[in-house]
Amino acid sequence: MKPTPQPAWNADRPDMRAFAQAAGLLKADEALARFDRLASEALAHDGVSPDVQVHWQAQGEMRASATGGAPAPWLHLQARTTIALTCQRCLGPVQTPLSVDRWFRFVADEATAAALDDDCEEDLLALEPRPQLHELLEDELLMELPLVPMHEVCPVPVVMQAGDPALGATSAPAERRNPFAELAKLKK
Numbered sequence: 001m002k003p004t005p006q007p008a009w010n011a012d013r014p015d016m017r018a019f020a021q022a023a024g025l026l027k028a029d030e031a032l033a034r035f036d037r038l039a040s041e042a043l044a045h046d047g048v049s050p051d052v053q054v055h056w057q058a059q060g061e062m063r064a065s066a067t068g069g070a071p072a073p074w075l076h077l078q079a080r081t082t083i084a085l086t087c088q089r090c091l092g093p094v095q096t097p098l099s100v101d102r103w104f105r106f107v108a109d110e111a112t113a114a115a116l117d118d119d120c121e122e123d124l125l126a127l128e129p130r131p132q133l134h135e136l137l138e139d140e141l142l143m144e145l146p147l148v149p150m151h152e153v154c155p156v157p158v159v160m161q162a163g164d165p166a167l168g169a170t171s172a173p174a175e176r177r178n179p180f181a182e183l184a185k186l187k188k
């Protein structure tokens, strides 16, 4: 095989088979502000500092199948950042590190991925339509967000006085509705 220079990969919609076959590597430090959905989770009153970066890398690899089939394209996605969320106890900013380290196996299309998904422990993605790497990265980071961000020890002691009407009231945020549970109810 003659050596070929690494092509410039399209981080937007890479051809994942070619990317894996070439053991392609994409890495970048991007401003958190470029991830709209994630940035909107950051402290509203603080905005997102332009200094806050998301460090990420995507590595392609052809890996042999466990069942002895043809090697399949895989993607190793890693990312880390720190996002300021609102502490649900003291309402102050709580610096929350997020880190993603996941492998995805690519299959031909979305129908194949859906068909295999139930009895497959691997995370499957479709080769076509080509995945949007940036969106995928943001989805993974969003999944790392804690449901109830909270300081381990709040910097300001929470004042609780006897006779305080807030005492004894639950400070937990309203329970999030689980759309799947709602759906399950409808199906019955």
Ligand SMILES: [Zn+2]
Residues within 6 Å of the ligand: 087, 088, 089, 090, 091, 092, 094, 150, 151, 153, 154, 155
């Ligand atoms: Zn706190």
